[in-house]
Amino acid sequence: MTDQLINDRDIDFLLYELLDTEQLLSRERYQEHSREVFNATLDTARTIATKYFANHNAKGDANEPRFDGERVHMIEETQAAWDAFAEAGFLAAHADFDEGGLQMPEIILRSAMAYISAANVSSSGYPFLTIGAANLIRTFGSEEQKALYLPPMQDGRFAGTMALTEPGQGSALADITTTARPQADGSYRLYGQKMFISGGDQSLTENIVHMVLAKIEGAPAGAKGISLFICPKVLVNADGSLGARNDVALAGLLHKMGYRNTTSTVLSFGEQEGAQAWLVGEPHKGLGYMFQMMNEARIGVGMGAAILGYQGYNHSLDYARNRPQGRLPSNRDPSSKQVPIIQHADVRRMLLAQKAYCEGSLALCFYASALYEDSHTAPTAEEREQAFALLDLLTPMVKSFPSRYGLKANELAIQVLGGSGYTREYPLEQYYRDNRLNPIHEGTEAIHGLDLLGRKVPMAQMAAYRLFTETAHRDLESARAHPELAPLADAVAEGLTLLNETTATLLSRLAADPDRTLANATVYLDMFGRVLVAWIWIKQALVATGGLANSPADSDDAHFYQGKLQAARYFINWELPEIKPQAELLQRFAPEPFEMQDAWF
Known part of the structure; x- marks a missing residue:
């Protein structure tokens, strides 16, 4: 089977053709860099991933960490991977040079990740959380x-976590x-329990810095009373040396x-005696901070969900060939040679669907990373504000669409x-099991659907x-200038119109009947996600059309661009039309789930 990680040509396409990452070099923060530095x-x-992470993907799955009551034991390859990443x-x-960082753009860091x-x-979860x-x-x-x-x-001496969830909440x-x-x-002294805390204990680092949400005694009820605290596993002295063990105990591994x-x-x-902790920022503003x-x-x-789907696609493509x-x-001749299964139309359908889901999701996540970058370093305040507003609106789909369709x-x-x-014998079943977490953690689909329809779409008179x-x-409009893309552009425009109509219908009843209006918010999330990714495919198709016109016939680049165009056609002609029954359900406030009674189950 293939040992390929990500097709480098895909990364190059996303960074330098779709997103024009090279233009970041004109911004003051990145003027000391170059495209060569980005690529290096x-x-x-890639080298660290191949040498230190890929070598124990299956082994770590088969030999999960164990807790002996005092210490967490892990396979030694995990330590080597952490050390190589840190070194x-x-x-x-992405930290400033004067902080000891490399001052890399967000999009380059996320590409590396x-x-x-x-x-x-x-x-990869340990460095991901620490960053x-x-x-x-x-x-x-x-x-x-x-x-x-x-x-x-x-x-790399300390790791980090986010400690939000509690057993009953x-x-x-x-x-x-x-x-x-x-x-x-x-x-402060903290008292309580947190659950599902990824990386909450391990044997990789000498300390773990827990970022903990808690309520100061006497705080207002609800979200307005939440504060954020630094609570290290081991106390840190003023000179940076380690002190006594803090009152943070590992109750168990899940x-x-x-x-x-x-x-x-x-x-x-x-x-x-209570876990010693220090308030971050102002009291009662912790949830707002933690949202970062x-x-x-x-x-x-x-x-991660897009990448897991992409890896499954890589392996199934190699197998099919x-x-x-x-x-x-x-062919009715039973004595003739058998064909590779990629020659069977239904296998190509399944491969093309994977390609459309995963490359569309990957492009969406790269686009979101570019928006994050622009929200911090774009030249004008207006550009930064618009990038932040757009990213804030799209984040529920950026998390949820790859999580659902990478798994599919x-x-x-x-x-x-x-x-x-x-x-x-093959890694696909592990990819599936790994990916099944992604629709759950960092907010389930239902949570993001409620957030999208109930808060982010109507916010600021729907400005975002x-x-x-x-x-x-x-x-x-740009796509319509290309005859081969015009039908696809028209189909996506129709999808946008249907999304607009559905959104207006739902928002017209949101204030008066929020429970019924938001009952089908997860369907709305998926509908919006399909339209969003269809647009992302139009953006990729525009670039591919230009690239194809400048590529020699039958060259590797020509085949690459043709693949992008065919995936765009597939997604827009096969997947986007699914929003029509979704819109019908949403616009009539389909009542069946909402009206179902507990006693009827």
Whole structure:
């Protein structure tokens, strides 16, 4: 089977043709870099991914971490992977030069992480979380907190986590019960329990910095009373040396269907004297702060889901090209040679669907990373504000669409291999198990559907939604200038019109009847996601059309661009039309799930 991670040509297409990442070099922050530096960074990521992460993807799945009551034990390859990632500087890649960072654009860091995730999505969880926690401290922490925690997090001595979920609450963060008790020295003592904390304990680093949501005693009820705290596993002295063990205990490891080499933990804070912690920013604003890390994680989850689907596609494509079986229906000669299964039309259908889902999802996640970059470093305030607004609106789909359809792609990949796909001889069943987490963590589909329809679409008189439709229509007008793309552009325009009509219908009743209006929000999320990815495919088709016109016939580039165009045709002609029955259900407020009674089940 193939040992390929990501097709480098895909990365090159996304970075330099679809997104024009090279133009970032004109921004003051990146003027010391070059395209060669960007590519060298990706080359390093690919090498580390291949040498240190891919080598234990299956082994980490088969030998998950174990807790002996005192210490977490992990396979030794995980340590080597962590060390290689840290030594290459990736934990500090996007930090400023004067902070010891590489001052890399967000899109380059996320491209590098894509290689790591492709090699081993489970072991990539530790650096992924540490980068997010460090970003949170960098943005909202005090100067003392940044000086104390960022250097060891950036050099790999400390790891980071986000501790939100509690055993009885799940996504209902407003109802968390972890309590913070103020101390005379300005610190706090935490009491409570957190669950499903990825990377909450491990044997890779000398310390773990937990970013914990809790409520200060006497705080207002609900989300308005949540604060954010730094709570290290081991206390850190003022000079940066390690002190005593903090009152944070690992209650146990959770045993998962997939992502097995990323520890999933239950943590107890304050079983004895209370876990010592320090407030980040202002009291009662913690949930707003934590949304920075949560939104980064949501884009990362979408990227990971797209990559897992992409890896399944790679393996099933390789298998289909090399597995002989059967003959074409037109061949009635039983003595003739069997054909590779890729010659069977239904196998090509399954491969094309995977390609459309995964390359569309990957392009969507790269686009979101570019928006994140623009929201911080675009030349004008207006450009930064528009990028932030658009990213904020699209984040529910960036997380949820790849999570749903990357998983569907893995299912199709297993089907291409038939019975072999259902065995552990091939990695596809692990990809499927790993990917099954992605529709759940960092907000289930239902949570994101409610957020999208109930908050983000109507926010600021639908300003971000209007910005999305205006941006999409500009690309559709450009596509109509190409005769071969005009029918696809018209189909996506019809999809946008149907989305607009459905959105208007739903919002007309949102204030008066929010329960019934939001009852089918997950269907709306999927409908919006299909329209969004159809637009992303139009953007890719525009680039591919130009590239094809400048490529020699029958060249590798010509085949590459033809593949992009055919995937665009497939998605827009096969997948986008599914929004029509969805719109019908939504516009009539289809009542069956809402009206179903508990006693009737």
